[in-house]
Amino acid sequence: MVFLFNIFYQFGDSLAFLLLAAIGLAVIFGMMKIINLAHGEFITVGAYGTVVSGKVFNLPLPIAMAFGVLVTIIFGLILEKFIIRYLYGRPLDSVVATWGISLIVSQSFLVIFGPSYEGLQTPMGNFQLGEFSYSEYRIFLIFSALFLLMLLYYLFMKTSFGTLARATIENPSISSSMGVDVKNIYTATFAIGAGLAGVTGALYAPTMTIVPSIGQAFIVSAFITVVTAGASPFVGLVPAAAFLGTVQTTVTFFYKSTIGLIAILCAVILIIRYLPNGFSGLILKKRSK
Amino acid sequence: MKTDFKKNKLQIFTFIVLGAIPLFVDSYYLDNISYFMCWTFISLGLAVIWGMGGILSFGQTAFFGLAGYGFSVISINFLGVAGVSLWSIVLALLLTGIFGLIVGYFLFYGGIYDVFVGIVTLAITLVLETFMQQTAGPEYTIGTARLNGFNGMQGMPTIGFENIPFGLVEGVTQYYFILILSIIVLISLYKFKNSRMGLIFLASKEDRERVSSLGHNVQKVQLIAFTIASVLAGISGILYTNWGGYITPDSMGLVSAALPVVYVAASGKKDFFSVFIGCIFFVWLSQTLAINGKQFAIIVMGLILVIATRFFPDGIILMLKNKLIEKVKWLQS
Numbered sequence: 003m004v005f006l007f008n009i010f011y012q013f014g015d016s017l018a019f020l021l022l023a024a025i026g027l028a029v030i031f032g033m034m035k036i037i038n039l040a041h042g043e044f045i046t047v048g049a050y051g052t053v054v055s056g057k058v059f060n061l062p063l064p065i066a067m068a069f070g071v072l073v074t075i076i077f078g079l080i081l082e083k084f085i086i087r088y089l090y091g092r093p094l095d096s097v098v099a100t101w102g103i104s105l106i107v108s109q110s111f112l113v114i115f116g117p118s119y120e121g122l123q124t125p126m127g128n129f130q131l132g133e134f135s136y137s138e139y140r141i142f143l144i145f146s147a148l149f150l151l152m153l154l155y156y157l158f159m160k161t162s163f164g165t166l167a168r169a170t171i172e173n174p175s176i177s178s179s180m181g182v183d184v185k186n187i188y189t190a191t192f193a194i195g196a197g198l199a200g201v202t203g204a205l206y207a208p209t210m211t212i213v214p215s216i217g218q219a220f221i222v223s224a225f226i227t228v229v230t231a232g233a234s235p236f237v238g239l240v241p242a243a244a245f246l247g248t249v250q251t252t253v254t255f256f257y258k259s260t261i262g263l264i265a266i267l268c269a270v271i272l273i274i275r276y277l278p279n280g281f282s283g284l285i286l287k288k289r290s291k
Numbered sequence: 292m293k294t295d296f297k298k299n300k301l302q303i304f305t306f307i308v309l310g311a312i313p314l315f316v317d318s319y320y321l322d323n324i325s326y327f328m329c330w331t332f333i334s335l336g337l338a339v340i341w342g343m344g345g346i347l348s349f350g351q352t353a354f355f356g357l358a359g360y361g362f363s364v365i366s367i368n369f370l371g372v373a374g375v376s377l378w379s380i381v382l383a384l385l386l387t388g389i390f391g392l393i394v395g396y397f398l399f400y401g402g403i404y405d406v407f408v409g410i411v412t413l414a415i416t417l418v419l420e421t422f423m424q425q426t427a428g429p430e431y432t433i434g435t436a437r438l439n440g441f442n443g444m445q446g447m448p449t450i451g452f453e454n455i456p457f458g459l460v461e462g463v464t465q466y467y468f469i470l471i472l473s474i475i476v477l478i479s480l481y482k483f484k485n486s487r488m489g490l491i492f493l494a495s496k497e498d499r500e501r502v503s504s505l506g507h508n509v510q511k512v513q514l515i516a517f518t519i520a521s522v523l524a525g526i527s528g529i530l531y532t533n534w535g536g537y538i539t540p541d542s543m544g545l546v547s548a549a550l551p552v553v554y555v556a557a558s559g560k561k562d563f564f565s566v567f568i569g570c571i572f573f574v575w576l577s578q579t580l581a582i583n584g585k586q587f588a589i590i591v592m593g594l595i596l597v598i599a600t601r602f603f604p605d606g607i608i609l610m611l612k613n614k615l616i617e618k619v620k621w622l623q624s
Contacts, residue, residue: 037406039549085601093406094347095600098556101549102596109589222417222545229410260425267414267421274411275401 004132011136013251014144020243021147022206023220024227024235025154026199032228032235033158033171034191035093036086040100041224042217043107044196048074048203050111053212056122063125067204071197078196082189090174090188104217111214119212143205148240150201155236157194167191226270232280241281245269300622301612302477302564309470313463321466322534327574328469329530334554334570335476335563336523340516341552342560343484345496348517350394350412351524352548353419358387358525359538360423363444368434376450384525391521395514404499416543423540443539450533460533469530473567476523480563483519492516524551557599559606569608 026045030038038044051070055061061069081103089096126138158164170177170187178184202220210216230246231238249269254262277284313321333351340346361383369375394415398408427440438444452458460468483489494502495509503509532538541547558569576595580588603610616622 035406037409085597088601092604094341094345095556095604097347097409097549098553099597099600101553102593102600105589105593106597109586109593113586113590218545222413225410226414229407258425260421263421264418267418271411271414274403274407275397278402278407 004134007131008134009251009255011140012255013247015140016250017243017247018140018144018147019220020223020227020246021151021239022143022202023224024231024239024243025147025150026195026197026202027224027228028154028231028235028239029158029191029195029198031225032231033168034090034188034195035171036089036096036100036192037093038100038195039097039221040081040104040107041199042219042221043104044074044078044199044217045203045206045220046108046111046214046217047077048200049207049210049212049216050115050119050203051200052204052207053119053122054115057120063122063208066122067201067207070204070207071200074200074203075193075197078193078200079189081196082192086192087185087188108214108217115214117213121210121212122208124208139209143209146205150198151236151239154198158236163190226266230270230273230280232277232282232284234282234286236282237285238280238282241285245281301616304622305564305568306470306474310467313466318462321463323575323578324571325466325469326531326534327571327578328466328473329527329534330551330554330574331473331527331567331570332476332530333524333527333551334558334566335480336520336527337551337555338560338563338566339480339483339523340520341555342562342566343489343496344492344513344516346513346517347406347409347552348412348520349409349548349552350416351520351551352543353412353416354387354391354521354524355528355531355547356416356419356423356538356540356543357390358383358528359532359542360438360444361386362529362532363447363538364433364436364438366447367436367444370435370448374452376448380450380529383529384522387525387528388518388522391518392514394521395517399510399513399517413545413548416548417545420540420543423543441540443537443541445537447532447536449536450529465534472526476526477563477567484563488512488515553596557596557607559609559612561605562609562612565606565609565612568612569606572608 023045027038027041030036030041048070051073052063052066053070055069056063056066059066085099085103086096089099124137124139126142128135128137130136156164158167166177166182167187167190170182170184171191174184174188177187203217206216210219227239227243227246228235230242232242246266246269250262250266253265273280279286312324316324333355337348337351340348362379365382366375366379369379394412397403398411403411423438424441426438427442429437431438431440436444450460451464457464484493491502491507491509492512494507495513499509528538528542531542554570554573555566557573559565577588577592580591599607
């Protein structure tokens with residue numbers, strides 16, 4: 003029983019990490035096709051926003067987190083207006099610009115806040131099961147990840163804004179001729195993506211050492227999860243993260259964590275080769291039958 | 292021959308200047324310039340597949356690292372055997388080429404395109420990095436060569452002939468060795484670009500299906516171009532290993548993987564000569580900024596990249612080159 007729960011806990015931890023790493027990128031890369039190498043830095047902004055506001059203004063954690071997310075949204079809006087806007091339809095050029103942004107942001111944080119910043123305490127307590135102790139906050143992260151994903155699915159698949167956003171990104175010129183304000187839709191969608199990355203940063207801020215390169219921990223996981231999810235990221239994200247999480251937990255359990263990383267990278271290579279539309283392609287195909 | 296001279300005045304003039312540099316700078320700075328030029332081959336390879344064929348690979352550093360490690364392992368194992376440093380190069384490049392062929396076959400014959408090529412190649416380079424990082428233990432030994440994990444490998448022989456004056460590839464010899472090699476590579480790449488195969492490859496960037504429905508074997512051409520690029524990346528890897536006398540897993544990490552992409556894009560990916568000059572310029576710039584700008588160096592570098600893509604989508608160096616040819620009458624053909 004304890005053994006089973008232990009495995010569930012490890013798996014859930016890995017699932018939450020993959021989902022939360024990927025959730026903002028699912029919008030910016032999965033939907034908008036911007037290869038955002040600065041995704042990790044969006045998460046960094048969210049984390050610093052939370053921790054700094056929490057420490058300096060002595061805000062309670064939830065409000066500090068909301069502040070962190072708000073800062074990330076504003077950051078995303080500014081970037082979109084001055085840089086990203088000119089890169090739509092040039093996905094490969096977006097690599098260079100976002101790489102530049104990521105250098106600027108991580109180094110600026112290093113200059114302003116120094117090599118590491120005093121972190122917040124992990125909220126909630128621990129609970130005991132057998133001889134092991136588990137963090138309640140980690141369980142909370144798993145459920146928040148799933149909840150955020152449901153929210154995202156609802157927003158982009160069920161609301162009229164979501165329909166407009168998907169139509170605009172599918173074909174901007176036709177949408178524009180139908181009277182859709184294409185520019186604002188793009189800006190809003192990008193800001194949502196940035197905001198979600200900010201949420202990830204805010205949620206993980208109390209659990210990690212706050213360093214300027216904090217976002218780097220997420221970026222590889224984010225890209226491989228979104229790619230595994232496939233063409234329709236909101237449908238495929240959960241199965242993709244579950245699959246990769248299973249592979250990682252299993253391999254790490256039997257060998258060590260570096261081999262676990264190698265295993266999920268290899269799994270992604272095979273998925274791109276044999277399931278080019280990812281898990282969402284598989285699901286949508288089944289559904290249409 | 293005469294038209295060749297007329298068309299390429301700028302290129303020829305540049306190489307004459309580069310050829311004269313050892314007369315004017317001290318040996319420390321010459322070694323530095325050799326270091327900048329080490330990176331041109333991996334960038335030129337990327338310019339071939341990305342600039343010509345529209346294939347963005349993040350995995351060039353995998354070939355860079357594989358060649359560096361391959362060269363080290365082979366040459367350390369046969370230390371003392373006659374000419375070891377030379378045929379280790381050949382073997383290491385062969386190994387890199389075969390690996391490039393396998394990866395390319397997997398990609399293009401497996402129907403992987405566009406951004407997915409970038410992700411798969413990035414995954415490959417990260418797998419190699421992660422694997423190499425955890426090889427610190429004595430069980431990871433190939434023959435007499437230990438892989439050494441994070442710290443990387445050392446102790447490989449210098450390329451060249453020990454008993455001939457200036458026979459070892461270091462100092463002035465290293466500079467001219469790299470310079471002449473880069474001239475040969477540049478000329479071969481221009482020849483490739485204008486060959487039948489090069490034209491098919493160029494056309495495949497615009498419309499893959501149309502080119503293949505005209506009866507051309509697009510996948511084969513893509514595979515050949517990818518293999519050429521992987522060998523070029525391997526040349527950089529070996530030259531880098533020889534320059535510093537070491538190779539580390541970092542050379543295959545996320546940061547290293549993005550650097551050639553950045554050099555090529557900021558220089559102008561459609562023009563080999565601009566990539567060659569731009570690569571030297573940007574490696575120099577990042578080094579100079581790192582020495583003089585302290586913690587602001589990386590911020591300045593980032594700003595340059597953002598401004599470059601925002602305002603000069605075709606690349607800064609290519610734009611400057613075109614401006615220069617436009618302004619200076621003598622350079623026009």
